[in-house]
Amino acid sequence: MVDNKAMIHVEGLCKSFGDNHVLNGVDIDIHKGEVLVIIGPSGCGKSTFLRCLNLLETPSAGRIFLDGVDITAPSVNINKQRQKMMMVFQHFNLFPHKTILENLTIAPIKLKKLPKAEADEKAMSILRRVGLEDKAYAYPSQLSGGQKQRVAICRALAMDPEMILFDEPTSALDPEMVGEVLEVMKELANSGITMVCVTHEMGFAREVASKIIFFDQGVIAECGTPDEVFSNPKNPRLRDFLSKIL
Amino acid sequence: MRKRLLNKKYAYYIAAIAVLLIVFAVVGFAAEGAASADTGFFAEFKAKLINNFVKEDRWKYLTSGLLNTLIISFFAVIIGVVLGFIIAILRSACDMLDKKNIFTKTLNGILKAYLTVIRGTPALIQLLIIYYVIFTSPNVSKLFVAVISFGLNSSAYIAEIVRSGIMSIDKGQFEAGRSLGFTYAQTMWHFILPQAFKNILPALGNEFIVLIKETSIAGYIGINELTRGGDFIRSRTYEAFLPLIAVAVIYLVIVMILTKLVDMMERRLKTDGR
Numbered sequence: 001m002v003d004n005k006a007m008i009h010v011e012g013l014c015k016s017f018g019d020n021h022v023l024n025g026v027d028i029d030i031h032k033g034e035v036l037v038i039i040g041p042s043g044c045g046k047s048t049f050l051r052c053l054n055l056l057e058t059p060s061a062g063r064i065f066l067d068g069v070d071i072t073a074p075s076v077n078i079n080k081q082r083q084k085m086m087m088v089f090q091h092f093n094l095f096p097h098k099t100i101l102e103n104l105t106i107a108p109i110k111l112k113k114l115p116k117a118e119a120d121e122k123a124m125s126i127l128r129r130v131g132l133e134d135k136a137y138a139y140p141s142q143l144s145g146g147q148k149q150r151v152a153i154c155r156a157l158a159m160d161p162e163m164i165l166f167d168e169p170t171s172a173l174d175p176e177m178v179g180e181v182l183e184v185m186k187e188l189a190n191s192g193i194t195m196v197c198v199t200h201e202m203g204f205a206r207e208v209a210s211k212i213i214f215f216d217q218g219v220i221a222e223c224g225t226p227d228e229v230f231s232n233p234k235n236p237r238l239r240d241f242l243s244k245i246l
Numbered sequence: 247m248r249k250r251l252l253n254k255k256y257a258y259y260i261a262a263i264a265v266l267l268i269v270f271a272v273v274g275f276a277a278e279g280a281a282s283a284d285t286g287f288f289a290e291f292k293a294k295l296i297n298n299f300v301k302e303d304r305w306k307y308l309t310s311g312l313l314n315t316l317i318i319s320f321f322a323v324i325i326g327v328v329l330g331f332i333i334a335i336l337r338s339a340c341d342m343l344d345k346k347n348i349f350t351k352t353l354n355g356i357l358k359a360y361l362t363v364i365r366g367t368p369a370l371i372q373l374l375i376i377y378y379v380i381f382t383s384p385n386v387s388k389l390f391v392a393v394i395s396f397g398l399n400s401s402a403y404i405a406e407i408v409r410s411g412i413m414s415i416d417k418g419q420f421e422a423g424r425s426l427g428f429t430y431a432q433t434m435w436h437f438i439l440p441q442a443f444k445n446i447l448p449a450l451g452n453e454f455i456v457l458i459k460e461t462s463i464a465g466y467i468g469i470n471e472l473t474r475g476g477d478f479i480r481s482r483t484y485e486a487f488l489p490l491i492a493v494a495v496i497y498l499v500i501v502m503i504l505t506k507l508v509d510m511m512e513r514r515l516k517t518d519g520r
Binding site for chain 2: 056089
């Protein structure tokens with residue numbers, strides 16, 4: 001019954017806040033190694049969908065399977081499941097009272113019981129990858145927005161996740177810092193990790209996405225490869241949306 | 247440079263105490279000196295000092311009183327902080343995790359009622375009720391009763407201080423912790439409370455100061471704490487001025503030391519690199 005090949009299988013996902021119905025039945029499969037980019041007008045439910053995937057929001061209805069396990073079931077240890085899919089937030093949400101290195105190592109040390117020396121070493125190699133190893137002992141308040149978001153991505157990577165969810169990772173950044181974050185994300189996409197990314201960066205979407213879904217009024221209005229979506233949009237609302245932002 | 251700054255700080259404390267003593271001394275002796283103008287001012291002062299503090303080892307009323315005050319305050323603070331944090335964390339959890347659940351609703355209701363009762367009645371009445379109504383056995387130590395009473399009283403105020411600190415932390419911090427795979431409790435412990443604690447430290451220091459001074463009502467159940475010690479000297483010597491001033495100065499010094507400690511802690515916790 002459950003598609004075993006899909007890493008994430010979502011069926012009939014609904015979410016409402018009181019009378020406000022944000023998601024109205026979303027069905028989708030996300031496969032390993034896929035880079036799924038979610039686009040859509042604001043308020044269409046794309047962020048809520050992303051937050052439902054790791055249960056930061058509890059779905060009102062529907063089921064989400066991660067590697068065949070229904071994570072919406074009450075018996076599931078959601079904390080264990082969440083360790084497989086890290087999240088990168090719009091506002092970074094680094095821990096301001098911890099150094100950059102501690103931000104990266106606290107989860108592996110406390111949750112994966114990695115020895116401190118090993119966690120430190122691994123964190124440093126991840127920081128080196130994004131060119132921030134000299135900031136290891138700085139505090140988040142000493143970093144620029146772009147650096148903070150790169151650290152946030154590193155924090156996610158330090159947990160060796162199967163997938164990373166990006167919730168508008170560049171929306172809170174100064175325009176000049178968007179590039180450095182997208183660069184890191186492109187490199188990640190090429191490394192083969194599964195990514196689900198809510199973004200308004202259409203250039204990034206076109207270049208990196210393996211699949212693009214367009215959200216409108218709480219449902220998936222269109223879904224396809226970047227070429228299909230950008231060059232030959234079928235849905236009139238998607239056409240309207242693209243004409244406004246491209 | 248650093249040494250000079252240090253000296254400046256000490257100078258501030260010494261000056262504060264000196265000013266207080268001088269003000270009280272001038273006012274007091276101007277009033278009392280008029281009555282016995284035949285003896286010298288300093289001879290009179292010395293005689294009064296000896297009469298109030300040296301004779302019959304009367305200073306011991308103050309030191310033993312101070313000891314009791316410190317014991318009550320110290321253990322009451324511990325109870326207040328532990329209980330206060332627990333109440334605040336439980337209440338925040340009730341608010342954040344599951345609002346509709348019957349269990350969390352009931353728990354939140356009970357905690358709210360506790361806070362209302364404790365904060366809505368005078369500490370003295372609470373002390374008397376605990377002493378005369380709850381612990382009626384003569385075998386129960388009065389100090390123990392006072393510690394429990396002031397601890398419970400303080401816990402209600404600390405609970406709300408801590409809760410305000412928890413609420414002051416950005417929701418994103420919670421989401422970051424949870425999304426990494428930490429449980430609610432782990433997120434609280436590693437990320438929320440350390441940041442909240444830093445924010446509420448001034449308010450906590452305030453509460454400790456109030457608590458120390460409030461223990462002066464412990465004399466009502468017959469504990470020889472600092473205030474009562476001073477009052478006892480007064481009842482023996484029929485002189486109000488020196489014993490009460492001495493008591494006031496001792497409270498002042500304790501509070502200043504405490505303020506200093508809280509200040510130092512605040513500076514140590516400034517880890518955001520600024």
